[in-house]
Amino acid sequence: MKKLLAFIFLISSLAQAQHTVNGTMTxxxxxxxxxxxxxxxxxxxxxxNSTIKKDTIVIDGNKQAIGTFQFQLPETSRAGFYRxxxxxxNPSFVDFIYNKEDVSFTFHPDYPEQSVTFSKSNENIIYKNYLTEISKAQQKLDxxxxxxxxxxxxxxxxDYKTAFNNVNTIQKTYxxxxxxxxxxxxIKATLRANPSEIKTTAKDYMSNMTTTFFDNMNFKDKTLINSSFLVDRITDYVFYINYSENKEAQQKLYKESIKTVLSKIENPPFKKDIIEFxxxxxxxxRNLDLIDFLFENYYEKLPEGLQNKEYLKEKKALFATEIGRTAPDFSWKENGINLKLSTLNDAEKYVLVFWSTDCSHCLKEIPLLHKFMQDKTDVKVVAFSLERNDFGWKNMKATLPTWHHVLGLNKWENKIARTYNIMSTPTYFILDKDKKIIAKPEELKDVTQFFAKK
Structure with a gap:
């Protein structure tokens, strides 16, 4: 009997130790x-993960399909922001706070952030009410x-002073x-650092916003770090607050805003995550300038043990052949002479094409490319053939005179092919005389259209 009671008590304790997250899609x-x-x-x-249970309810005489789901969180689950x-x-999401209490909410799946309503969980109900009130008061001030x-x-x-005081009263109350x-x-971090007196010019207003944007945010607070809050605010600051329609000015604003953001983050793992984000x-x-800026000035200056060398290598390889990059160099022997892509100087532009004699599409397209290029005296073709052996290549290249021919053995495992991220043949790159990539045509028709415009 004692063992039975002990077992019942254990089951009861386990049941009480769990918390439930219930969601309803309207x-x-x-x-x-x-x-x-x-x-x-x-x-x-x-x-x-959890499955969605579908059902139909009647509201004002109209049938409406709803979906419900549930998660059971054990007592050991850490407090924090969950999603x-x-x-x-096009995944969508709803964020909520879990802090050792049951959570229930309803939302429309097409606009979750605007529609989410919490019926259970003091933390979420208070926060939602706060955001609604402070947002309305801030909009009045703005x-x-x-x-x-x-x-x-x-x-x-x-009027401004009255609205300003109202914002601060709401903040103090919450x-x-x-x-x-x-x-x-x-709640502390959400309040904007509003000027106590109204600004009379747009320049002064925006200057105040950009210089005080992070004033109420504690980048050392682990609660804020372990949430989406700071990431969302960093996104707003870098991509929306600091904005210019001029491309060059925008690049400068990006760099300045990144400097500001990363100067505030002292936690190295968090800084690493933000850089990668x-x-x-x-x-x-494909903003290569900013990617280089982040890697060279911040990621590669993180503590050695924190850097993910594989990540760095993978990303640099991924962007190595983007438009604007200098084409990765390689060398080959042609008629007994050693040549390098970087030192070729026999044309104003180059078409670098990766192809193969095993590719039926190439066997049809490469002769057409050769015919098209015959009158392009200022353009030279570098034909890099991916092969398992040189038999077919020797015969084929003889029909394509005036081109530079490179044999790449090991087919897809060829080192140069991997550097250029070659996934299919033919693959085209158009280079200027300095071997900078200026275009990446997808098909032969794109190559011909490129030179037709010139």
Whole structure:
């Protein structure tokens, strides 16, 4: 009997030790699952996944499809920011705080951030209410500021002061009510450093915003570091606050904003994550100048043991053959003479084409390229053939006079082919006389169109 009671007590204790996360989508999705992550700065750590249960409810006489899901978090789960993601293409997400309490929320999957409503969890309910109130008050303050800039003849100082005091009153109230709660550092960090007096020019207004943007954010606070908060604010600062329509000016603004951000981060692992995060953002737009800037000035200056050498090597290789880069060098022997791509000086432009005699498409396209290039006296072709042996190549190159011919053995495993990230043949690169990559045509028609424009 004692063993039975002990077993019942153990089961009861385990049940009480778990916390539940319940989510309801107010519109059924095409996907059947959600994934739960814990956010650690710029990274997401997988926790578990769950299926979505589909159902239909009637609201005001209309049927509406909904989806529900649930996660069970053990007592050992760490407090912090968590994220549920859904959809296989263009994933969407909802972030929430977990701090040893049950969490329940409802949201529309097409606009989760705007629609999410918490019905259980004091931390999330208070934070959501705070964001709603402070956002409304801040918008009032901003609208007065913008009106003052557009219509300087209006005297809005008193109205601005009233709105300014309202923002600060809301802030003080929530800071007092969240004393000792997990959410308080986020409330502290959210308040904008608004000027106490209205600004009369757009330049002064933007200057104040950029110079005070991080004033209330403690980059040493581990609660903030282990959330999406700082990453989101860094994203706003680098990509939206510091903006110019002029391309050269924008590059300078990017560099200055990055300097500002990274100067505030003392935690080396967090700094590493932010650098990698920014590299990924600039990778999307192929902004090689900024990627080089981040690697040379920051990533490679991290403590040696913290740098991911494999990551660095992989990224540098990935961008080695982007437009704007100098083509990676290689050498070959031609008619008994040693040649190098970098020292060729017999043309104003070069077409570097990776091809193979094993490629039926190449056997059709390469002769067409040769015919097209015959009257292009200022353009030279460097034909790099990926082969398993030289038999077919020797016969084929004899039909393509005036070209530079390079034999690349080991086919796809050829070192130069791997350097150029060659995944298929033919693959084209157009180089200027200094061997800088100026175009990457996908097909022969793109090559012909490039030179037709010249």
């Amino acid at each position: 519109n059924a999705l095409e996907t059947d699952w959600v994934i739960l992550y814990k956010i650690e700065g710029a990274r997401q750590q997988f926790v578990q 549920i993601t859904y959809r296989t293409t 609208s007065l500021q913008i009106t003052a800039i557009k219509k300087p003849s209006l005297d809005l100082k008193t 800071l007092k009510n969240t004393n000792g709660m997990y959410v308080q550092p986020f 920014l590299v990924a953002q600039f990778e999307n737009t």
